[in-house]
Amino acid sequence: MPEAQLGTKKLEILNHATELFMLNGYPASTMRDLARSVGLEAASIYSHFSSKEEILQLICFRMANAFFEAVKPIQELELNPEEKLELVIQAHIGVLTRDPKASSVFQNDWNHMSEPRLSEFKALRDEYEEQIASIIRQGVNKGEFIVEDEKFVLLTLLAALNWTAKWYRQDGKFSPLQISKKLSAIIFKGIKNPKS
Amino acid sequence: MPEAQLGTKKLEILNHATELFMLNGYPASTMRDLARSVGLEAASIYSHFSSKEEILQLICFRMANAFFEAVKPIQELELNPEEKLELVIQAHIGVLTRDPKASSVFQNDWNHMSEPRLSEFKALRDEYEEQIASIIRQGVNKGEFIVEDEKFVLLTLLAALNWTAKWYRQDGKFSPLQISKKLSAIIFKGIKNPKS
DNA sequence: CCTACCGATCGGTAGG
DNA sequence: CCTACCGATCGGTAGG
Numbered sequence: 001m002p003e004a005q006l007g008t009k010k011l012e013i014l015n016h017a018t019e020l021f022m023l024n025g026y027p028a029s030t031m032r033d034l035a036r037s038v039g040l041e042a043a044s045i046y047s048h049f050s051s052k053e054e055i056l057q058l059i060c061f062r063m064a065n066a067f068f069e070a071v072k073p074i075q076e077l078e079l080n081p082e083e084k085l086e087l088v089i090q091a092h093i094g095v096l097t098r099d100p101k102a103s104s105v106f107q108n109d110w111n112h113m114s115e116p117r118l119s120e121f122k123a124l125r126d127e128y129e130e131q132i133a134s135i136i137r138q139g140v141n142k143g144e145f146i147v148e149d150e151k152f153v154l155l156t157l158l159a160a161l162n163w164t165a166k167w168y169r170q171d172g173k174f175s176p177l178q179i180s181k182k183l184s185a186i187i188f189k190g191i192k193n194p195k196s
Numbered sequence: 197m198p199e200a201q202l203g204t205k206k207l208e209i210l211n212h213a214t215e216l217f218m219l220n221g222y223p224a225s226t227m228r229d230l231a232r233s234v235g236l237e238a239a240s241i242y243s244h245f246s247s248k249e250e251i252l253q254l255i256c257f258r259m260a261n262a263f264f265e266a267v268k269p270i271q272e273l274e275l276n277p278e279e280k281l282e283l284v285i286q287a288h289i290g291v292l293t294r295d296p297k298a299s300s301v302f303q304n305d306w307n308h309m310s311e312p313r314l315s316e317f318k319a320l321r322d323e324y325e326e327q328i329a330s331i332i333r334q335g336v337n338k339g340e341f342i343v344e345d346e347k348f349v350l351l352t353l354l355a356a357l358n359w360t361a362k363w364y365r366q367d368g369k370f371s372p373l374q375i376s377k378k379l380s381a382i383i384f385k386g387i388k389n390p391k392s
Numbered sequence: 393c394c395t396a397c398c399g400a401t402c403g404g405t406a407g408g
Numbered sequence: 409c410c411t412a413c414c415g416a417t418c419g420g421t422a423g424g
Contacts, residue, residue: 028223028308031403043404044409052403108304112224152370152378155363156356163355174348182348190382227419239420240393248419 010048013038017055022101026056026109056109057117063106064124066095071131081139082188088132089187090180092161096168097176103165129154136191145191157187206244209234213251218297222252222305252305253313259302260320262291267327277335278384284328285383286376288357292364293372299361325350332387341387353383 006014016037020029031052035042049055070091074084096103110121133154139145147153160183168179202210212233216225227248231238245251266287270280292299306317329350335341343349356379364375 025221025223025308027221030401032401041410043411046404047409050404112221148381149378153382155359156379156382159355159359160352163351163359167351182345183352185344186349186352186386189386226417228417237394239395242420243393246420 007048013045013048014055014058018059018099018101018105021056021059021105021109026105026112053113056105057113059102059105060110060113060121061117061124063095063099063102064121064128066098067092067128068124070095071128075131081135081142081144082192084135085132085139085187086180086184088135089161089184090177093164093176093180093183096161096165097170097179100165100168100170107162107165129158132157139191144193144196146193147191153191160187203244209236209241209244210251210254214255214295214297214301217252217255217301217305222301222308249309252301253309255298255301256306256309256317257313257320259291259295259298260317260324262294263288263324264320266291267324271327277331277338277340278388280331281328281335281383282376282380284331285357285380286373289360289372289376289379292357292361293366293375296361296364296366303358303361325354328353335387340389340392342389343387349387356383 013034017029017034020034020037023029024033031045032042034055035045038045049058071088074087074091077084077087079087110125111118113121133150136145136147136150136153136157140147140150164179164183168174168176174182209230213225213230216230216233219225220229227241228238230251231241234241245254267284270283270287273280273283275283306321307314309317329346332341332343332346332349332353336343336346360375360379364370364372370378
């Protein structure tokens, strides 16, 4: 994904597309809607993007990359699993709240990509989830976490994290860090070994 | 919602539509796709339903009613908030897993309904969430739960419950009751007053 | 429940 | 970046 910096016009279209896709979903959003919201004719979009799907791909892979980039440095730190997991939660919520509209599209519309991008995307997503799973596993092995079923905890954790995109507002009463702290508190109550 | 029993053919079409909407989303699903999957011509669907949206409305409101019906009797029982909340979780997961495809459509595509059904639906959803919120509130007032922020707990609870529709499989290794028990365990660790 | 068909709109292209 | 336009397909209807 050697993503060069996008031109300002291209980025402007991308932002309008993100808003549109978030509101109506990708299939129900038309190139004419998008053009109108940007202030162009529909045909003019095609001098910046080769297809409607390319716009969706950009949104989805940019988000996927952002999640990876945010979590990667944490994995390399010398921390115990609990500290790592807390930082990962912060990183995840950080990325998600920095662009909640793109996060929403990323979560809801990725399945409208066609092959081979669809499989690439799913592989990325699985790899990301595996990174979080491995932290949980480490915590269990070290005795820091007590988890009956790792897969189940992973799913519930991701649910709580990702649902945030549906209700987070930039002008809401919680900052991303506050949300992360609250989620961490709930999650650690659920998995921490009280004797550790 | 005085829903008469649906004819078998109508129900058959509804089931195919549910599957289709779940796989591709409502806007990307066409009446021709639906007709083909049922074994009819597109025009013939209209002798059972007056529009594409009517099908979506039926799926969404049937699910909304199912959730209400499942939770209503629990509210009237003489139980403490913890017991009530556990039963509500079971009821919610029960409805959701009984028809995970319809649940998926219900969760992802309700926003494609047009007014006035859209507002009716949102009102129902808000009322349902308020019922769960009130149980949490009762628990807090009675000292059974310790909750820093009720709204936040409600959102996280709903996230964990509803995410289930995304991964639940009828032939999976967890029964609906097992899932409910696991979720309850996690949630109660997060909110229960240890001294209560 | 089908055949035949409609007006509208879709994503996208040609050519400048 | 626009005008002009395309083939395809959409939700839905008439009439039987």
